[in-house]
Amino acid sequence: MADPSTYRPAPGAIPTSPGVYKFRDAHGRVIYVGKAKSLRPRLSSYFQDLAGLHPRTATMVTTAASVEWTVVTTEVEALQLEYSWIKEFDPRFNVKYRDDKSYPELAVTLNEEYPRVQVMRGAHRKGVRYFGPYGHAWAIRETVDLLLRVFPVRTCSNGVFKRASQVGRPCLLGYIGKCAAPCVGKVSADEHRALAADFCDFMAGRTGNYLRRLEEQMQEAAAEMEYEKAARLRDDIGALKRAMEKNAIVLADATDADLLAVAEDELEAAVQIFHVRGGRVRGQRGWVTDKVEDVDTAGLVEHALQQLYGGASAEERSESVPREVLVPALPEPVEPVRDWLSGLRGSQVDLRVPQRGDKKDLMATVQRNAQQALALHKTKRASDLTTRSRALQEIADALELDSVPLRIECFDISHLQGEDVVASMVVFEDGLARKSEYRRFQIKGFEGQDDVRSMHEVISRRFRRYLQEREQTGEWAVPEAEEPVGPDGVVGADRPGPDGAEAPAGPVDPDTGRPRRFAYPPQLLVVDGGQPQVAAARRALDELGIDDVALCGLAKRLEEVWLPGEDDPVVLPRSSEGLYLLQRVRDEAHRFAITYQRNRRSKRLTAGELDSVPGLGETRRQALLKHFGSLKKLRAATVDELCAVPGIGRRTAETVAAALSSRTPAAPAVNTATGEIIDDSADATGPAGDSAADAAPQTAPSQETP
Structure with a gap:
């Protein structure tokens, strides 16, 4: 302290x-x-x-x-x-708000030649028009199903669209009139884009003029005795009105406003936002936060406004910031926040507290939603916070640590029958995964099924970098001249290495405060394995003179906790929260290592197949892999399909097809430990390893020493 x-x-x-x-x-x-x-x-x-x-x-x-x-x-x-x-x-x-759930949004991909309507979650992408967020994905699909009758924009994936274009037949939606079928040329790209623009206008709340225009067309068709056309327009009007009825009218027509309410106690706060466009509630979302700083309601409102509007792209800001923003308390001072919002919108924004009328009544509804969200969140998380604290305390007691291990690092080794040896490092802080600080290592010095030697090497590299950077200037500084990937072959998460992989992000730069590479030592170091791996890690720490980091290993077979120099393991009860936390840390390290190892193997095998094709350079190899997605699909492609790839002529396509068809695909690799057949058809164009946030748990194809 x-x-x-x-x-x-x-x-x-x-x-x-x-x-x-x-x-x-x-x-x-x-x-x-x-x-x-x-x-x-x-x-x-x-x-x-x-x-x-x-x-x-x-x-x-x-x-x-x-x-x-x-x-x-x-x-x-x-x-x-x-x-x-x-x-x-x-x-x-x-204060950092986090969504209490992942909200789906209706997205129109205007950045594509033929825009597509689909449900999207997560961060906004450039060139995509978003509507929502909605409470449920099924609500979006019901609305879209009604609107496709009037605005038959494509909803199919790129793969389905491409396949329909190749065979010359549209999908079922094209036959029943819910898609304009641009895939087979029933409408041009410009006509389809105009449909997408009308769809966006209707979703943005500009509904009155469009409905009046359809009603006039229906009356004209009836007057000219074109009864089938008039009936079709009548049904279109009914579909649009049913879609509009799904969003209740809460304010006067043409009212665009965001209403924000806060419910809080001494430790946490919940924020609810209603997005009102054209007088109707078009979307709702909520955030929760731990009150880690001394902040009042006005401060919470200011932070919420920053997060709500600050992340919007330049082209989205004019639409994401409405004319009115209604809040329960005004930030102090309010003028800078109001000027900031007006600058984002490009016109004046009215930031105020509603005092009377319909807007005050709707604010009370938003406030009730915030209170319910906070109560539900505390019901879900009350045991969570208590459990994490208890788990850390149990670990400290079992390992006889001086204090609870607030930062835990875990290392795992992964390989396939001794090839493509890699290692992972995952970080847990306060019992939660800190995915931005995950790191990956290539073990290049040797090949073979020697997890003990690999563990010694990776621990040595991690702490050698830590010591070198600390001792260079006596503080946490970054070397002035540095290669993109260090001589130890570390691969991390923020700079490209010479092989296209990513390089690490460790200690803090004193000028920017950004972490680069391995900035902070852990209180507890966990290795995936038993006594041999723990001994190797202890030897690596001793060689570097590290004596202030606790160390243990978690063996898979009996889930025993091994300490260095001890002949008998520490056995935690199966119901122990401390054991459960160690298992989660170990399993996350295992998953991260497996993902990296699989992608490296897939990339190596794919590159090896195409390297020997005459006249095929690196650029065209990557173009082929990006177009088809995997070597398996590339083998099955025809010469005409190969010619469709930019930069591939017919002669080159014939050479590639002949070279791949003349080879018998290799027998699938089998994990000798589990008998699992390991798929070779993984996407070869992906990064050297999945990001910490996107990689999904997978069955381990590696052989690790228990």
């Missing part, structure tokens, strides 16, 4: 201008970001008697080891910079 007086700046050195400040811990990591209208009084407030500070603020200032600030011109600039730094550094003491 640091004494704030040791890093308190001289009062006269702090400017009185608007600005943004950062607190850093002893490792240089940014732990808190704040803004102030005047930096001097705000920063001075952190260095008063600890007894007078809020408990969370006192924890923050005693965890910090330094403070720095950046002066800006206006409070709007301070607001923008604060949001950018919170998003970049992910400080542990800032």
